Amino acid sequence: MANENILIIGGGPTGLEAAKGIAELGYKVILAEKRDKMGGTPVSAGYAALTPDMRDAGEAMQEMCDAVENNPDVKIMLNTEITGTTGEPGNFKIKAKSNGDEVDIEAGAVIIATGFSHFDPGRETQKYGYYEHDDVITIVDAEKLLKSGTFVRPSTGEKPKRVAFIQCVGSRDRKIGNEYCSKVCCGITSKQATEVRELLPGCKVFIFYIDMRMYGYWENEIYWPAQEKHKVNYIKGMATEIIKKGDGLIVKGEDTTMRRPMEIPMDMVILAVGMEPSEGTKQVADIFGVKKNKFGFIETTGGALNTVSTNVDGVFAAGACTGPSDLEDCISAAGSAAVKAISTIRKVTITA
Amino acid sequence: MMALDLRQNKHSDVSFEEKERLFDEVKADERWHHVLNGCFECGICVASCPSARFYDFSPRVITQAVSREDTDLIYTLMSDSIWDCSQCFSCDRCPRENSPGQIITIMREVAVKNGLQTAKKALEGYGRIIYKIMSTGSQVSPDMLQPDAFPDWGTHVYEIAENLEEWRKAIPPETLHTTETGWKIDKKTIIELYLIWHMTGVMDLIEGVDEGLFMILVDVMEERLEEAGYDDVTFD
Amino acid sequence: MIHLPITKASDRHFKIDPNDAPVKDLREELFQLEKEGELEVIRVPDNHVELMTKYGRMKKIPIDKTWHHKSCGQCGHIPGYSTSIFWLNRQFGLDYYDPTDQTSCTAWNYYASATSNPEAQAAVAVRNFAAAHEVGYFPLIHCGTSFGHYKEVRHALIHQHDLRRKVKKIMERLGKKLVIPEEIVHYSEWVLAMKDRIAERQVVDMSNIVATVHPACHYHKLIEEDAIYDSEIYGAQRTAIVTGTLQALGIEVGDYSTWFDCCGFGFRHILVSRDFSRSFSIQRKIEIMKEEVNPDVTVTHDTGCVTTLDQSQFAGRAHNRNVGIPVMADSQVAALAMGAHPYKVLQLHWHNADNKPFLRKLGFDVEKVWSEFQDEVDKIKSGKKKFMTWEDADK
Numbered sequence: 001m002a003n004e005n006i007l008i009i010g011g012g013p014t015g016l017e018a019a020k021g022i023a024e025l026g027y028k029v030i031l032a033e034k035r036d037k038m039g040g041t042p043v044s045a046g047y048a049a050l051t052p053d054m055r056d057a058g059e060a061m062q063e064m065c066d067a068v069e070n071n072p073d074v075k076i077m078l079n080t081e082i083t084g085t086t087g088e089p090g091n092f093k094i095k096a097k098s099n100g101d102e103v104d105i106e107a108g109a110v111i112i113a114t115g116f117s118h119f120d121p122g123r124e125t126q127k128y129g130y131y132e133h134d135d136v137i138t139i140v141d142a143e144k145l146l147k148s149g150t151f152v153r154p155s156t157g158e159k160p161k162r163v164a165f166i167q168c169v170g171s172r173d174r175k176i177g178n179e180y181c182s183k184v185c186c187g188i189t190s191k192q193a194t195e196v197r198e199l200l201p202g203c204k205v206f207i208f209y210i211d212m213r214m215y216g217y218w219e220n221e222i223y224w225p226a227q228e229k230h231k232v233n234y235i236k237g238m239a240t241e242i243i244k245k246g247d248g249l250i251v252k253g254e255d256t257t258m259r260r261p262m263e264i265p266m267d268m269v270i271l272a273v274g275m276e277p278s279e280g281t282k283q284v285a286d287i288f289g290v291k292k293n294k295f296g297f298i299e300t301t302g303g304a305l306n307t308v309s310t311n312v313d314g315v316f317a318a319g320a321c322t323g324p325s326d327l328e329d330c331i332s333a334a335g336s337a338a339v340k341a342i343s344t345i346r347k348v349t350i351t352a
Numbered sequence: 353m354m355a356l357d358l359r360q361n362k363h364s365d366v367s368f369e370e371k372e373r374l375f376d377e378v379k380a381d382e383r384w385h386h387v388l389n390g391c392f393e394c395g396i397c398v399a400s401c402p403s404a405r406f407y408d409f410s411p412r413v414i415t416q417a418v419s420r421e422d423t424d425l426i427y428t429l430m431s432d433s434i435w436d437c438s439q440c441f442s443c444d445r446c447p448r449e450n451s452p453g454q455i456i457t458i459m460r461e462v463a464v465k466n467g468l469q470t471a472k473k474a475l476e477g478y479g480r481i482i483y484k485i486m487s488t489g490s491q492v493s494p495d496m497l498q499p500d501a502f503p504d505w506g507t508h509v510y511e512i513a514e515n516l517e518e519w520r521k522a523i524p525p526e527t528l529h530t531t532e533t534g535w536k537i538d539k540k541t542i543i544e545l546y547l548i549w550h551m552t553g554v555m556d557l558i559e560g561v562d563e564g565l566f567m568i569l570v571d572v573m574e575e576r577l578e579e580a581g582y583d584d585v586t587f588d
Numbered sequence: 589m590i591h592l593p594i595t596k597a598s599d600r601h602f603k604i605d606p607n608d609a610p611v612k613d614l615r616e617e618l619f620q621l622e623k624e625g626e627l628e629v630i631r632v633p634d635n636h637v638e639l640m641t642k643y644g645r646m647k648k649i650p651i652d653k654t655w656h657h658k659s660c661g662q663c664g665h666i667p668g669y670s671t672s673i674f675w676l677n678r679q680f681g682l683d684y685y686d687p688t689d690q691t692s693c694t695a696w697n698y699y700a701s702a703t704s705n706p707e708a709q710a711a712v713a714v715r716n717f718a719a720a721h722e723v724g725y726f727p728l729i730h731c732g733t734s735f736g737h738y739k740e741v742r743h744a745l746i747h748q749h750d751l752r753r754k755v756k757k758i759m760e761r762l763g764k765k766l767v768i769p770e771e772i773v774h775y776s777e778w779v780l781a782m783k784d785r786i787a788e789r790q791v792v793d794m795s796n797i798v799a800t801v802h803p804a805c806h807y808h809k810l811i812e813e814d815a816i817y818d819s820e821i822y823g824a825q826r827t828a829i830v831t832g833t834l835q836a837l838g839i840e841v842g843d844y845s846t847w848f849d850c851c852g853f854g855f856r857h858i859l860v861s862r863d864f865s866r867s868f869s870i871q872r873k874i875e876i877m878k879e880e881v882n883p884d885v886t887v888t889h890d891t892g893c894v895t896t897l898d899q900s901q902f903a904g905r906a907h908n909r910n911v912g913i914p915v916m917a918d919s920q921v922a923a924l925a926m927g928a929h930p931y932k933v934l935q936l937h938w939h940n941a942d943n944k945p946f947l948r949k950l951g952f953d954v955e956k957v958w959s960e961f962q963d964e965v966d967k968i969k970s971g972k973k974k975f976m977t978w979e980d981a982d983k
Contacts, residue, residue, distance in 0.1 A: 122602035131602045131823030141594040148593050173447040177610045210394040238394035245845035254395025261404050402850040406864050438854035439699040440805040460702035475701050477860045490692045492664030506902030508940050521968045522976040523667045527686050534663035538688045545691050551758050552708035
């Protein structure tokens with residue numbers, strides 16, 4: 001007889017969606033979250049709006065949390081970190097540290113939803129000076145500013161007149177080792193650019209990119225309106241240096257369509273930092289013996305046809321812990337993982 | 353800004369087969385796989401390049417040309433563009449880990465090895481450095497500081513040239529009491545340098561670039577080698 | 589001042605974790621090759637200091653038993669540069685070696701004219717390394733170009749076994765072993781490692797001096813992982829070399845918007861395409877420094893950079909450009925701080941851009957020190973003395 005609990009590790013969008021789905025199907029969930037509150041990165045990093053539909057992030061995440069909190073079939077454990085595991089599908093015995101105490105958790109299947117971290121721009125190959133210049137910030141910083149409703153230059157507190165976004169920071173780079181594309185930054189940047197243009201109609205906004213990754217409806221929902229309605233300037237050419245000049249900054253890049261080097265003054269520069277596996281993802285993967293790929297993300301074993309199974313039976317991984325994912329990917333994968341986790345338990349129960 | 357008109361085929365006097373042969377030689381270099389991966393035209397190399405700001409030069413165009421194996425364009429670039437590069441390697445910032453600077457170094461070596469007319473022209477006036485290393489073992493010597501050699505360095509050079517002998521003796525390190533060489537160098541050391549160039553075929557390269565210089569150097573080198581007991585080493 | 593929900597740069601601290609380093613430590617492969625009998629590694633002497641490099645690896649910088657691999661351009665045109673490096677070593681009573689069994693690295697010729705090939709370049713490098721090893725000293729490289737080039741050569745010798753085989757054969761013919769030093773060390777790294785000891789012995793107050801720093805391309809853009817970085821300097825976002833030294837001497841280092849730009853030396857251009865070097869160095873470096881910082885001196889750590897920045901200013905003056913910054917090497921500034929004579933040791937008379945205002949600002953009586961040097965020259969002219977010695981230089 002299998003244990004009918006499913007352990008979900010990580011209380012971000014992926015974990016929350018999976019928990020909701022599993023509970024709706026009549027199975028029990030234990031949701032273990034390292035932090036002291038639910039919501040994952042969108043909440044802890046203070047996201048303002050979601051991409052692509054511009055819905056208020058705080059409100060959206062509250063809705064996800066509400067569906068799960070006060071749900072009798074979901075046991076939420078905050079301040080909880082997994083420390084060890086034994087057993088097999090249907091009968092996992094997991095050790096954890098919860099609020100300082102050692103606890104034991106029993107589950108029939110496990111879903112790892114431990115998410116990602118943002119790339120630290122200090123490790124960037126190009127010379128962006130995040131640790132030197134106040135007015136060089138990341139999209140994570142920008143999100144906080146947008147949420148607070150005050151989008152100003154950190155150095156002076158004044159509204160900027162010229163803002164530049166720089167794409168692919170920490171991604172698509174062999175030197176750093178993050179050869180992949182982080183998938184969401186082009187969309188997030190375009191969204192933020194749009195928000196800046198709405199907040200500050202007098203401010204010119206530029207985006208320096210190598211390629212614009214606008215999958216499916218992002219093209220017409222985000223990209224075209226950014227250019228056509230909000231007059232965001234997209235410049236095909238990457239920046240190599242951001243350096244202080246007088247009161248402002250200079251962005252050095254190549255305008256590849258003009259085929260020449262360019263230097264453009266800016267008041268603020270926003271770095272579109274990419275995704276990397278979170279510490280939690282790496283640790284939990286190791287605890288369960290789950291294989292990671294060379295970038296440290298959890299490797300799913302089914303290629304395009306199975307985005308949630310790992311090399312360990314009964315242990316599934318969904319969302320950004322498997323690689324760069326947008327919110328739509330996370331929600332979809334959460335559903336897939338929920339189904340597979342339940343079917344694991346049912347298989348063990350039936351064969352028992 | 354010059355438009356790249358590929359219909360013109362600037363070097364129509366050179367056969368396509370010859371252009372291909374030269375490119376094949378570039379690709380056969382042991383370093384080739386380390387210096388060229390793929391290029392997504394981000395422009396970081398151009399953005400950081402000093403030559404791109406002064407010349408009609410683009411490390412991105414060169415990298416694209418060799419990636420696309422555009423033989424005609426590659427030959428055109430090998431004939432002029434590659435000599436504009438300042439070999440500073442700012443372009444090593446490439447996120448794909450290409451090195452446009454090293455691609456150019458390899459293209460230059462092939463141009464020199466094959467005695468391309470454009471390579472000879474690009475190196476006119478450079479012979480004195482080659483002569484200096486070959487005859488003294490250092491690339492620069494005090495007696496090269498002559499006003500006619502560096503007219504744009506100003507009147508200061510006159511003062512130096514006039515006082516050279518004494519001023520060189522008024523430098524504390526013993527090894528710098530020289531005028532014809534940068535520092536005092538052992539005879540044995542220069543012989544070792546000659547042997548290295550003999551064994552690695554460098555003298556053939558020099559012959560291809562500047563035959564007159566080659567003849568002068570060979571006389572000097574063969575004489576010294578013979579003195580040192582190496583009568584079997586000749587440079588033909 | 590409104591309160592923002594994000595941090596300012598001064599509150600952001602970049603932590604470098606050596607385990608995150610994106611490049612493998614070359615030393616692993618180097619020692620592995622030594623185990624396999626492919627080559628011999630020259631170990632860094634016991635008396636060394638460790639400095640952090642770009643990705644957190646600690647680099648060993650030898651303090652003594654150094655074999656000074658001299659620079660052609662320095663010895664030829666800027667003799668005060670080499671002299672200041674030796675002078676510093678002598679002040680600290682360090683055991684150093686100034687060889688006559690040393691060739692040029694030939695890298696200037698290579699980058700300028702490509703009339704060479706990887707085997708020749710590698711063989712020249714190894715020949716010099718072997719010469720150092722044979723006398724029991726560790727190579728310390730004076731020139732930035734040599735340093736960059738030798739890093740490339742080391743990389744090639746480790747990864748291309750055909751090249752290694754060819755070079756080994758050449759070395760055998762010369763009766764030498766294939767040796768590679770454990771670290772390729774630039775003299776400016778030695779100066780940086782010594783900065784606190786130099787500051788302890790500082791006798792010339794430099795707190796009224798503002799300087800700009802120009803880092804050599806071949807020092808930090810080639811094989812970047814070997815350059816020295818420091819969390820306290822530029823937040824470890826730019827190399828700490830030279831800046832760290834000057835700050836230890838109390839000099840204010842001013843930042844300018846073309847800090848990362850090449851000086852424009854070009855290798856070939858400085859001789860045969862001179863308009864490029866002149867224009868680039870004046871318009872992209874000197875004028876920007878003047879406009880944005882107006883420094884008393886600009887300090888760099890490479891032969892080509894000193895040459896280009898210094899010599900190009902004459903043409904700039906002739907065209908009424910905004911130029912006029914004296915150019916010096918970090919070792920010269922350090923020596924000056926410790927009381928070295930501006931002309932007998934620093935040999936500033938070989939430099940082009942006017943450095944007298946800089947000396948006066950430091951309190952030197954320029955006419956007096958110049959006449960002290962002239963006295964030495966007169967002794968040589970009159971035949972009283974054959975050469976000016978180290979003792980004469982320190983009188």
